[in-house]
Amino acid sequence: MKYLVILGDGMADRPIESLGGRTPLEYAKTPKMDELAAKGEIGMVHTIPDGMKPGSDTANLSVLGYNPREFYSGRSPLEALSIGVPMKDTDVALRCNIVTLSEEDNYEDRTIIDHSSGEISTEECAVLLEAVKKELETDIFHFYVGTSYRHCLIWENGEVVDLVQPHDVLGQKIGDKLPENEALRTMMKKSYDILVNHPINIERKKKGLNPANSCWFWGAGTKPALYPFTERTHKQGAMISAVDLLKGIAVGTSMKVITVDGANGGLDTNYEGKANAALDVLTKDGYDFVYVHLEGPDEMGHQGSVEKKVKAIERLDERIIRPIAEGLAEAGEDFRMVVLPDHPTPISLRTHTADNVPYLLYDSTAERSENWHYNEREAAQTANFIPEGHKLIEYLLQM
Structure with missing residues (x-):
């Protein structure tokens, strides 16, 4: 079994009048995510511990299974790890x-x-x-x-x-x-x-x-102290991201960092390169787990651009999720995939919030027949809720 997290940074939002009262995720054309939702499970997860700032640092640590209350020592030290900065304990x-x-x-x-x-x-x-x-x-x-x-x-x-x-x-x-x-x-x-x-x-x-x-x-x-991802999960993991924060988390947790040429953290990143890298690390390199991070939806949320945020979500669906899911199926690999944002970045606020976010869990070996689409509204209507975000990884990995 192969395991994946596909994370659309800041993808969740609030209803927008110009979209007919829908969120960008509701409005966007996302046929592959909707197909997987109909064959899988959707629900809500609380990724930001109460009282902590809603940042990509705390949220992505949470999604990877590291309780931010225990392991968060600041955002910048994680980024410093990524670029090879030698930090002393007093720095x-x-x-x-x-x-x-x-x-x-x-x-x-x-x-x-x-x-x-x-x-x-x-x-x-x-x-x-x-x-x-x-x-x-x-x-x-x-x-x-x-x-x-x-x-x-x-x-x-x-x-x-x-x-x-x-x-x-x-x-x-x-x-x-x-x-x-x-x-x-x-x-x-x-x-x-x-x-x-x-x-x-x-x-x-x-x-x-x-x-x-x-x-x-x-x-x-201050200098972070994270345990290796394999220590608790017993999975060999890889990180694919253009963002130093995520690369730093990977370095700190002894995951493989995969650098993709042309991946820049923007709307026009190298989607195909990221999708191909994910398939290669799972089907050719023998890794069990890959975390594919897309920064585009978050950046477009900060810019306050409804049109570009919708476009970022549609590109995530068409150029990341679809080729990865279809590529694994063609390779004959069984897989469990969770798709989610780390936090919302509402267009109306142009910054992060600590609201619950929708998740989509698909298992190629246990397909269902549901009538769900993947978005905030429908996910909130289900009875599925994970109150502690750092436990989502246990659910994905069946620990």
Whole structure:
């Protein structure tokens, strides 16, 4: 038996008037997910422990079977693992987004326009971060390049300070959202001066693209301590994701990290490459379990684009779930697959919530005949509910 998690990051939502009171998942054309739902099981799962912030970090740990109350030490340390940052026990890692701010004279009066700087490429952003690093790196603060707009700052002998997530305050003035820590606040301000007239940003503005003009620090945490995925599940697992956070979780849990060329965490990622990699690792490399993560629905939710979020969900169905399910069947492999979001990213809010999310569980050896479609409304109508998200993996793996 092969086992899969197909995770559409932020895919769940709330009813939207322009979609006739439906969610993007309800509205999207998802024939393969609906086919599997009719032959399988749908229900709701609570992935974010009560009282914890609804982030992809806590939620994906939960989906993989790690109770965030026990194993969560911050988001950035997981990303640091992914990019090979050597963390000491006394280090604090922080996420360093390169964001788009408006250009008022006073830094505090500026507004966060885009937390991802128009999904800027890693190549461009690496050059920008190098300019910041040249001016701001010290014996205490060290910058490391990640992926796209997502980078890392290591603070030696630092503090786990409370910091604001940029995607939580899109469109808002930043004055009261800045770090209380003077060193961090000063570096953010100086980064704007370094980046605002950088040749890359001048060229981006000429092309009508959002400039990547300021660092934004958040997600502070200490070195994580996760046990290997195989230790409890007795399954050899692999991770397929374009996002450093998920790769870091995989590194921390001793899962195989599969890098797919052209996978960028955006709407136009390499879907086919991810699907083929999942099939290869299960049918050719002998792995038991694969976790396929798609960032697109979440990014489109943060952008507030109904049309693009629907498109991201449809591409997930047509270009990931369909070829994987059909490829495993053609290879003669029995499999159990769960499809779900980690958390909702409602278009109306442009940030995460801790609402329950719908899951779809399909077992090729135990097909049913139901009349369900896979969406939030119908999943909530069933009696199926998993109140502790970290136990979903036990259900999938039949532990």
